[in-house]
Amino acid sequence: MSDALRPVARLRLYEQVVARIREYATDAGLGAGDRLPAERELAERLGVSRASIKQAVVVLEVQGLLDVRHGGGMYLRTDSLDVEPVTELVERRRRLPEVLEAREALETKLAELAAERRTPDELNEIDEALAHMAAEVENGDSGGDGDQMFHAAVTAAAHNPLMAEFMRSIAEQIAESRHESLRQSGRPARSLAQHRRIADAIRDGDGQAAAEAMRTHVRSVSEVRLLTWNPDD
Template sequence: MSEALRPMARPRLYEQVVERLRQYAAEDGLGAGDRLPAERELAQRLGVSRASVKQAIVVLEVQGLVEVRHGGGTYLVRDTLDAAEPVERLVERRRRLPDVLEAREAMETKLAELAARRRTDADLAALDDALAHMAKDVEDGGPGVEGDRRFHAAVTAAAHSALLAEFMRSIAEQIGESRNESLRQPGRPKRSLAQHRRILDAVRAGDPKAAAAAMRRHLRTVAEVRLLTWTPEAEEGGTEGDDGADGGPEE
């Protein structure tokens, strides 16, 4: 059958909600710091379930456009809800992220173990430099992305395993995505920096078991991201007044 006659994709309900929220923010002149209406109100006014509204809010949150404060509502981070990243790309990133995180835990835990066995003074200096760079950025209010990248690259170099280093280079782009996703979580840069210090302490002490354990704990924190709570494939339905599968407190 011709590819042109394949089934046509229909916009999911949450995608339509996202577009309506963007229009609302633009028409009402909302800017950074302004609050969106409560989820129940949005659901009632739009005639959709709260589940659909929640999906839309997660999309905006993951795109870095809103901040959700537990029990305090949803606030714009910028002066617009227009996004640089299309929802389709976000969906694709959501689908591949679990595989990337699984690969990172498998490889980087071993790299930390090897680094504790094989590190040189030069390797330790590189790790110290990476941590100092990240600490400065975090202290200045930044996410610490470049320092994080340097730290994990220094651990890889300290392992002195050419093949594992090649594997890491082959998924560098996907690792970068997972890094950015993790470090945009509230409070994550400082937590990540502290975990890096524990990894370095174990590597410096020449303790392979402790280094592997510290890296594993760190990467499991990296996996705690808002994007993975979003289920874009879920069936959506419901009409006005339908609370969906919420279960959370009303704003």
């Protein structure tokens, strides 16, 4: 039976506020670095409570579209507010902890094995990935391509085909967690530094240090605004 006549979902008030803020930014020609009106002004102009404004702001912040400077206002981080549907945010929030648990279990062991088994050519691949990521970050990008290259190089250096297959099977979810992390303010440079520590341990042949550095890195990926957001507030 077709579900075309399923009940129509009601938009939460803050979702409507998000849509209005996006419309305002477009009409006003705002871009990256431009400031939005203060919460109080937005509440007055939209005729809603400041609580609704705050929740809408959190949704934009979670998606990496807005930089909230406490006591200093709200600034666009992108040239357009291409807002992801809240239903998709909620679903990603649900599955992200499981993805991070799987990453920690797999990637800490891969880093340990890479330290024990890497070849000179594989060390070069790791270094090339770091150089690529560094160039991306220096140019103001997230470093996502270099990040992916780095983890792929570590996986190859571990010489465990079965674990490599496990990594390939969750590649899409890993990419999602990577994107979620790297769009946090200041995270690309921090992630690059963590990757360098992992690489140093692998180069030194120190499996325990490599595993610990990778564990620290993966756990930092969990420090994202999305996981502190409650869509029902």
